[in-house]
Amino acid sequence: MDSSNRLNDRPRVLITGASSGIGAQLAKDYLEDGWQVFGCGRNRERLVAIKGINPLIFDIGVRDAVQSAGKQLKKLLGENTLDLIILNAGTCEYIKAPLQFDDQLFERVIHTNLVAVGYCLNAFLPFLSHDGRLALMSSSSIYLALPRAEAYGSSKAAINYLAATLDASFAGHKESEHIRVSVICPGFVDTPLTEKNDFPMPMRVDVHTASKEIRLGLAKGKREIHFPKRFTCLLKLLSILPAGVWRKITLAMAPENKNKDAEL
Numbered sequence: 500m501d502s503s504n505r506l507n508d509r510p511r512v513l514i515t516g517a518s519s520g521i522g523a524q525l526a527k528d529y530l531e532d533g534w535q536v537f538g539c540g541r542n543r544e545r546l547v548a549i550k551g552i553n554p555l556i557f558d559i560g561v562r563d564a565v566q567s568a569g570k571q572l573k574k575l576l577g578e579n580t581l582d583l584i585i586l587n588a589g590t591c592e593y594i595k596a597p598l599q600f601d602d603q604l605f606e607r608v609i610h611t612n613l614v615a616v617g618y619c620l621n622a623f624l625p626f627l628s629h630d631g632r633l634a635l636m637s638s639s640s641i642y643l644a645l646p647r648a649e650a651y652g653s654s655k656a657a658i659n660y661l662a663a664t665l666d667a668s669f670a671g672h673k674e675s676e677h678i679r680v681s682v683i684c685p686g687f688v689d690t691p692l693t694e695k696n697d698f699p700m701p702m703r704v705d706v707h708t709a710s711k712e713i714r715l716g717l718a719k720g721k722r723e724i725h726f727p728k729r730f731t732c733l734l735k736l737l738s739i740l741p742a743g744v745w746r747k748i749t750l751a752m753a754p755e756n757k758n759k760d761a762e763l
């Protein structure tokens with residue numbers, strides 16, 4: 500077999516948000532495992548620094564830019580298709596004061612984390628192999644309504660619904676019935692996104708652990724990938740408590756009440 504054929508035999512993955520954090524580590528690890536990686540991001544310098552990556556530089560929040568990236572991808576792929584699409588890019592901002600609801604922050608976060616995912620689905624799904632896998636990046640914040648996460652949590656809860664509904668829709672069509680969908684719900688991961696958080700982040704893991712969990716979960720065909728288990732299972736357990744109990748817990752944890760006796 501000549502070297503160009505060997506290149507064509509390599510599995511292919513498209514990863515959005517490949518220029519930083521979890522996405523960058525996934526890109527490096529898939530490359531090391533012999534995959535062909537199409538890595539997306541806005542930051543050219545950080546993307547091209549990943550040796551071997553096929554960079555696609557665009558803003559996922561601008562529909563025309565995403566469409567152009569789709570055309571660029573078509574040229575790069577030629578007759579080939581993608582085995583895996585990981586829509587990972589995202590942002591996180593927290594509402595500061597619920598009574599002065601920051602609607603612009605809300606719009607920004609929903610746009611990047613949800614609307615832009617729609618742009619990417621429109622532009623990139625046509626290139627997914629009919630027995631390929633689509634993975635959407637959500638968050639463990641969807642298991643429990645956390646204070647100040649009105650924008651971020653809502654955007655990620657919608658991603659879980661989107662993943663589930665896509666899976667059901669794919670199953671109902673002959674040409675897409677073998678496409679599988681995964682949703683990824685990490686706890687805290689040490690990345691530039693969490694660096695700016697001003698609150699404790701229990702059981703935080705590094706990007707190597709995150710990438711390993713995600714790649715393993717995808718290889719096993721898991722529908723929902725969540726980690727670290729001790730953290731995500733605790734959230735899942737708390738989520739079955741009556742809403743009133745969770746309200747009292749969040750009240751007791753609020754910074755202004757930390758020094759008072761919790762009235763549980």
Ligand SMILES: NC(=O)c1ccc[n+]([C@@H]2O[C@H](COP(=O)([O-])OP(=O)(O)OC[C@H]3O[C@@H](n4cnc5c(N)ncnc54)[C@H](OP(=O)(O)O)[C@@H]3O)[C@@H](O)[C@H]2O)c1
Pocket residue numbers: 515516517518519520521522539540541542543557558559560587588589590591611636637638639684685686687688689690691692693
């Ligand atoms: N870190 C955590 O604890 C954690 C936990 C749960 C879920 N997540 C999710 O995991 C994903 C990755 O987060 P991370 O922690 O790795 O964050 P990160 O280091 O800040 O990386 C975010 C990535 O998304 C890209 N991105 C953001 N907005 C974009 C836009 N408008 N257009 C194109 N690319 C854009 C960035 O690209 P550029 O820098 O090139 O613009 C960057 O590559 C996010 O969806 C996040 O919500 C993270």
